[in-house]
Amino acid sequence: MIRALIVAATLVVAGPALAAVEIQEVESPGGITAWLVEEPSIPFVALELRFQGGAALDPEGKRGVTNLMMGLLEEGAGELDARAFAAARESLAASFEFDAYDDSVSISARFLTENRDEAVALLREALIAPRFDADAIERVRAQVLSIIRSDAQDPNAIAAQTFDGLVFGDHPYGASRDGTLDSVAALTRDDIVAAHETVLNRANIFVGAAGDITPEELAQLLDALLGDLPQGAPLEVTDAPYLLEGGKTIVPFDTPQSVAFFGHRGIKRDAPDFFAAFIANEIFGGRGLQSRLSTEVREKRGLTYGIGTFLAELDGAPLLLGQSATENARMGEAIDVIKAEWARVAAEGFTEEEVAEAKTYLTGAYPLRFDGNGPIAGILVGMQMEGLPIDYIETRNDKVNAVTVADVNRVAAGLYDPEALHFVVVGRPEGIEPSN
Structure with a gap:
């Protein structure tokens, strides 16, 4: 997936x-x-x-x-x-x-x-x-x-x-x-x-x-x-079940470094607050080495070479997901830091400077996406499948810039739920008890 x-x-x-x-x-x-x-x-x-x-x-x-x-x-x-x-x-x-x-x-x-x-x-x-x-x-x-x-x-x-x-x-x-x-x-x-x-x-x-x-x-x-394809019938999309509660699942695997995949429910692409959630994720875990998670987990503690999160939506299931890896002996510490940062975002949100920097990045990144006929054709199809209007390219930056710090923090408070966060860890992590 x-x-x-x-x-x-x-x-x-x-x-x-x-x-x-x-x-x-x-x-x-x-x-x-x-x-x-x-x-x-x-x-x-x-x-x-x-x-x-x-x-x-x-x-x-x-x-x-x-x-x-x-x-x-x-x-x-x-x-x-x-x-x-x-x-x-x-x-x-x-x-x-x-x-x-x-x-x-x-x-x-x-x-x-x-x-x-x-x-x-x-x-x-x-x-x-x-x-x-x-x-x-x-x-x-x-x-x-x-x-x-x-x-x-x-x-x-x-x-x-x-x-x-x-x-x-x-x-x-x-x-x-x-x-x-x-x-x-x-x-x-x-x-x-x-x-x-x-x-x-x-x-x-x-x-x-x-x-x-x-x-x-x-x-x-x-x-x-x-023209000779069958006409077919329009697809009716229904919500998929979400069966997972917060906790930890351990999959034993002989490797010196454990992999953690984690997340919970996300936000639908057509939700009014989607852009606020998108900016929140960009600050929290979306910009590689510049994200909050990278700062706390990688730079300050040396627990991983890389960590990231992303908003994802299958047609019937919006998710907020993340992934990282660390040595078996320190995976428990890494999970504790991730959960603590998840809770801090929900409680405190982001600063005005963080939001401004994320908006500048997001509104300036577009030239890399329109770098040939192939990528452009792909973007056009993606826009249609997401139900976006034909003028989305012209108006998208305005939507990003219209999001306020208050919007981002309000949405983060509802989106980031440390109690619902579930970790699947593959490896031989030490000091972690599965909850399932």
Whole structure:
């Protein structure tokens, strides 16, 4: 889950007004909508497709099927087997990436203007007519199983997955989107075909494009690429369960350094106080070595090389999460300091200087996010999925600057709850008693 959450969090940083970025809303003759930033100076187009739903749509007992299905989309389509498909893509100097997340699947395409029609036709085959050949299924299945085995030996992955399981139980969020060794081994071709039909549909698609393409050309491209997908039904998002109380869970693992993953409930992205919470987190644990947690845990006490927190929201579950690592003998001390700082933030809040510095950083960081057609197309899709208005880039800084110190401290008092804070520790920590 962590990877997806971190990616989602970066969108919020990508916000101040960019005079050169003009977003156009494009609707195809077939009714497909996309957001476009036209940039004709380089003969290159970046296209981002996101389908809402993702691995959270995995049927019971079929965890990992969406992830496996997405990994197979470039393993042959139409009349082309995996080798021929790869050769065709390389001959066009095009790149396609297919990824699965908890709440979405993504397709990233990059192609030259001169090869646009051929690249789009090839990508269409992957989306509409994937082959799911038996040899390809077994090859990609083996790759996924290797990742699952590797994660089972990675303390960071173990900590995050244990936390997810404790929070969400039997909900799909409670298990890795890669699936388990047993669930992936049992998946059939019919399961993969069913996942393809469920996930890839027009009702839940979001499109961002940037580069050398006009609105009229993009409109035609959308229907050519996506027009034959099933219409589907809009996804109904419901809140996921939150089953975890404050405390500590220990997962024994032979390593000289324990990993701690910790957190509790967060705040929804569309909440009126979201920006105040976002600024609070930036001060508390979001800015690397400059954060309060880093100062207290790393600099003053030398308990860790790094510590951080982030606001994260799966479609049905806002969370406030953090992660750190320290030697086994000092993990208990590190937890005590983290809990004490959590309580101090709730009781005392932040200073005017801290809030001002965080706002300056947040409103000045945007140029790093708009550094090419690919990132821009991704930002456009993220904005749509978050339900943000098309003028968000122009107004985002105003929203950050409108937050007062009083706002930040009021929200921090309600958001940071040391009694609800739960730590999952993977390692051989000394002097820590589990509470579960």
